[in-house]
Amino acid sequence: MKTMQIAHSPDADDIFMYYAIKFGWVDMEGMNFENIALDIETLNVEALKGTYDITAISFALLPHIRDEYAPLKTAVSFGEGYGPKLIKQKGKTLKRNFKVALSGKYTTNAMLFRIAYPDARITYMNFLDIEQAVLDGRVDAGVLIHESILTFNDSLEVEKEIWDIWVELAGEGLPLPLGGMAIRRSIPLNRAIEYEKMLTKAVDVARKHKERLSEMLIERSLVRIDASTLQKYLELYANDDSVSLNALQIKAIDILYDLGYRHGFYDSPLHVSEYFIPDEYEQLRNS
Numbered sequence: 239m240k241t242m243q244i245a246h247s248p249d250a251d252d253i254f255m256y257y258a259i260k261f262g263w264v265d266m267e268g269m270n271f272e273n274i275a276l277d278i279e280t281l282n283v284e285a286l287k288g289t290y291d292i293t294a295i296s297f298a299l300l301p302h303i304r305d306e307y308a309p310l311k312t313a314v315s316f317g318e319g320y321g322p323k324l325i326k327q328k329g330k331t332l333k334r335n336f337k338v339a340l341s342g343k344y345t346t347n348a349m350l351f352r353i354a355y356p357d358a359r360i361t362y363m364n365f366l367d368i369e370q371a372v373l374d375g376r377v378d379a380g381v382l383i384h385e386s387i388l389t390f391n392d393s394l395e396v397e398k399e400i401w402d403i404w405v406e407l408a409g410e411g412l413p414l415p416l417g418g419m420a421i422r423r424s425i426p427l428n429r430a431i432e433y434e435k436m437l438t439k440a441v442d443v444a445r446k447h448k449e450r451l452s453e454m455l456i457e458r459s460l461v462r463i464d465a466s467t468l469q470k471y472l473e474l475y476a477n478d479d480s481v482s483l484n485a486l487q488i489k490a491i492d493i494l495y496d497l498g499y500r501h502g503f504y505d506s507p508l509h510v511s512e513y514f515i516p517d518e519y520e521q522l523r524n525s
Contacts, residue, residue: 239270242433245284245293247417248275249384250461250468251476252294255313257451257460258440266436277364278383278417279342286344291422292433297415297491298346300513301504307420308430308515311483312438315475316490317414322347322400323387325372326379332397339372339380341365346416346494347381347400353501354403369394385463385471407497412490416475418483421515430515441481448472 244259246252252275258264259271274290282299284290288306300309326332337359340348352360361377368380369390379397382390404414419437421430444451452468455461461468479487488511495508 240268241270241272242292243272243274243290244437245274245276245281245290246419247278247281247294247384248462249278249475250455250463250471251315251384251474251480252313253455253460254444254448254451254472254476255441255480257455258443258447259436261451261454263443263447264436264440266432277341277366279345279362279365282342282344285420288422291425292437293420294417295420296342296345296417297494298349298498298503299344300420300510301495301498301506301508302344303420304508304513306423308423308513309510310419310421310434310437311514312419312434312481313441314418314480314483314487315416316479316487317401317404317416317474320387320399320401320474321404321414321416322381322383323390323396324351324379324381324398324400325369325390325394326397327372327375328393328395330378332378335359336378337361339363339368339377341368341381341383345383346414347383349494349498349501349503350400350403350407351381353407353497354398385467388467388471389463408490408493412493413479413487415487415491415494427515431517434515434517438482441476444476445478445481 246256256273278296281294282296285293285295285303335357339361342362365383368382369386371377372380373391401414456465491510498504499507
């Protein structure tokens with residue numbers, strides 16, 4: 239048996255979308271899969287180093303690694319009227335150059351934040367530490383991601399939704415691209431196609447058996463939130479639109495990359511569909 243590592247973040251949506259494989263509901267002949275759970279910015283940095291063959295990334299990272307990794311069309315997370323939140327202590331007025339904690343330089347929320355708040359003084363830290371840093375006054379504000387957007391302390395309030403920044407920059411009617419999966423381009427093409435099909439099936443099976451899978455995750459303490467919060471969170475970031483990218487999501491990613499290029503984050507424009515695994519290869523090979 240060959241072993242393949244799949245790296246993903248420890249937040250509930252990534253755990254949910256992967257564990258159909260971990261529990262053996264979906265498999266691939268001759269392959270054993272192991273999961274590595276690391277915070278998203280660590281995964282972004284490791285992707286820049288080429289550490290993992292299959293890894294979760296922030297969508298904003300892809301232009302930096304497009305020659306080494308191909309984006310997968312499954313296990314994607316978008317915001318639809320929601321997303322990361324810029325929070326502060328209640329009643330606090332933020333100055334133009336307020337100090338803010340972000341979850342990582344290469345995250346999508348960081349890029350959008352930096353476009354909207356060019357004068358803010360940024361410090362980067364693990365996403366699990368941001369809420370406490372705001373509560374302690376070590377920073378004036380912080381951008382919460384993952385489950386924290388549902389569970390933050392009552393003494394905090396939302397200053398700005400990253401969703402609202404996205405709408406202001408991209409216009410109405412587009413989902414907010416947050417994160418997805420990428421696969422190393424050095425993997426043989428026929429194998430890469432098989433991996434993408436298996437991962438797509440895993441997300442689809444997870445969605446079709448959401449209640450049972452959720453119970454198993456709770457029973458094994460594999461997620462950081464309670465059952466009711468988990469159900470709400472999964473409908474945000476591991477929903478039916480996470481199974482396979484659709485045309486509107488692809489358009490949104492292209493808009494994100496256009497914004498990044500126009501604001502100096504990328505060296506050239508990029509259309510994400512040009513970087514997908516060419517799965518038509520399988521049809522030609524079998525014809």
